[in-house]
Amino acid sequence: MKLTKTQLAPDVPAELTMTKTYKDRSRPDRNFVKNCWSIILIFGLLIFVSTLSAQTTEVRDRTALRVCADPGNLPFSNDKEEGFENKIAEVVAEELQIPIHYTWFPQTRGFIRNTLRVRKCDLVMGISSAHELLLNTNHYYRSVFVLFFRKDSGITGTQLSDPQFRKLRIGVVAGTPPANLMLKYELFDNHRPYQLIVDTRIQKSGRDMVADVASGEVDVGLLWGPIAGYYIGRQNVKMTVLPIRDEPDMPKMNYRITMGVRHGEIEWKRTLNKIIRKRQQDINQILMSYGLLLLDRKGNPIIVP
Numbered sequence: 357m358k359l360t361k362t363q364l365a366p367d368v369p370a371e372l373t374m375t376k377t378y379k380d381r382s383r384p385d386r387n388f389v390k391n392c393w394s395i396i397l398i399f400g401l402l403i404f405v406s407t408l409s410a411q412t413t414e415v416r417d418r419t420a421l422r423v424c425a426d427p428g429n430l431p432f433s434n435d436k437e438e439g440f441e442n443k444i445a446e447v448v449a450e451e452l453q454i455p456i457h458y459t460w461f462p463q464t465r466g467f468i469r470n471t472l473r474v475r476k477c478d479l480v481m482g483i484s485s486a487h488e489l490l491l492n493t494n495h496y497y498r499s500v501f502v503l504f505f506r507k508d509s510g511i512t513g514t515q516l517s518d519p520q521f522r523k524l525r526i527g528v529v530a531g532t533p534p535a536n537l538m539l540k541y542e543l544f545d546n547h548r549p550y551q552l553i554v555d556t557r558i559q560k561s562g563r564d565m566v567a568d569v570a571s572g573e574v575d576v577g578l579l580w581g582p583i584a585g586y587y588i589g590r591q592n593v594k595m596t597v598l599p600i601r602d603e604p605d606m607p608k609m610n611y612r613i614t615m616g617v618r619h620g621e622i623e624w625k626r627t628l629n630k631i632i633r634k635r636q637q638d639i640n641q642i643l644m645s646y647g648l649l650l651l652d653r654k655g656n657p658i659i660v661p
Contacts, residue, residue, distance in 0.1 A: 416478035416617075416624055420457040421449040424467075424477035427460035428557040431586035431646045432482050435460050440582075440646045441481035444496070444639055448479075448615075451631045462555055472618060479628075483616035491619050493628045495612035496639050498651040499581040500599040501534050504566075507594045509575060514598055516541050516578075524575040527565045533607035534578035534600060548574050563587050569595070585647035597649060599657060610651055 416422070423445050425433040433439035435458070437446075449456045459476045461467060468489045472480050485492050505511045513520040516537045527548040528535050538544055548568065550561040562583035568574040570593040577584065578600070588595050600609045615632075617624050632639070640658075643650060650658040 416621065417457075418454070420455050421445065421452060421479065422457050422459065422477040423479050423481065424459045424461055424471035425481060426463040426467075426556055429463055430560075431582060431648075432463075440642050440648070443642045445479070445481060447635050447638055447642075448628065448631055451635065452627075462557060464553055464555065468616070472616065475618075478617065478621075478624065480616040483614050485612040485614050487614075487616060490616035491621060491625055492614040492616060493625055494632055495614045496632045496636065497643050497648070498610060498612045498655075499649055500610035500651055500655075501532065501578065502581045502584050502597050502599055502649060503534075503576055503578050504584055504588060504595050504597045505569060505576045506572070507596050511576065511596075515601060516543065521576065525573075526576045526578065527568060527574040528578045529561050529565070529580075532578075532580070533609055536607050537600070537603065538578070540603075540606065566591060581649040582643075582646070585649050589647035599649065599651070610655060 425439075425441060425445075427433075427435035430439050433441045437458075445456055459471060461471050461476075468480065471477055472490060480490065483490065483492060485495055503516065511520065511524070512518075516534075521541070521543055523546075525546045525548055526538065526543055527550060528538055529550045529552050531552040538547060548565075550565050551559070552561070554561055562579055565574065565577045565579055566584065566587035569577045570591045581599070584597060588597060602609050615628055617628070640650070644658075652658050
């Protein structure tokens with residue numbers, strides 16, 4: 357007579373016998389689940405690779421240098437192509453031997469999202485190297501926030517830490533790094549605020565601040581160097597312009613400025629880097645002709661002979 361497992365081991369609890377039987381029958385199910393997960397992972401990997409490939413494919417127009425820029429934001433750009441970024445774009449187009457096509461859009465909130473990201477252009481000029489919404493080229497200039505005042509004002513202080521500034525009317529663009537220094541040195545009692553986010557076709561905070569200092573309505577201005585240098589050069593009043601030094605535990609005052617392309621467009625970035633390296637001297641001459649205060653690699657002002 358053939359003996360069953362129960363007859364061979366009648367003292368084995370029924371639960372274990374059932375469990376044993378359950379395990380034996382479940383093995384094909386486990387393999388099936390395992391295979392399903394493998395298929396899902398493979399499909400997921402294929403989708404990821406496909407998406408990544410689509411994102412990194414360079415689709416820029418090679419028949420024209422498509423630039424998105426602000427139509428009324430001198431000294432940087434305008435729709436008459438009078439800004440220094442317009443002139444630098446001409447240098448790039450010259451090296452590529454193609455014409456420039458502009459898409460104009462006010463450089464306010466949503467500028468990158470509504471221009472470069474939706475492929476209305478392939479290049480944005482004048483972007484901080486810390487910008488996260490795009491891929492930065494090497495920097496082609498470095499500048500700094502400055503404080504400026506009339507030469508005949510009698511002001512002798514060179515930095516905001518000087519107690520003399522507590523008695524002066526100081527203009528500052530809200531939300532910019534110098535505003536943090538004003539808070540640190542308690543200089544807000546007599547300050548004159550200027551808006552950061554404006555429609556540059558209508559309002560120009562930097563131009564207004566320089567005009568107010570020139571007229572004496574404001575004693576001292578705190579402004580991004582390229583803007584200050586450009587508008588100060590268009591005043592008949594002589595002014596002192598001083599770079600604001602970095603201080604511990606405070607926001608940076610000097611920044612490297614780059615060109616911006618879409619993430620993943622590595623070859624396009626390399627092409628632009630080669631042009632920047634080759635034409636850096638020409639770029640510097642353009643910048644200095646607009647009165648920009650430029651810094652060298654060590655952060656010292658570049659003195660024009």
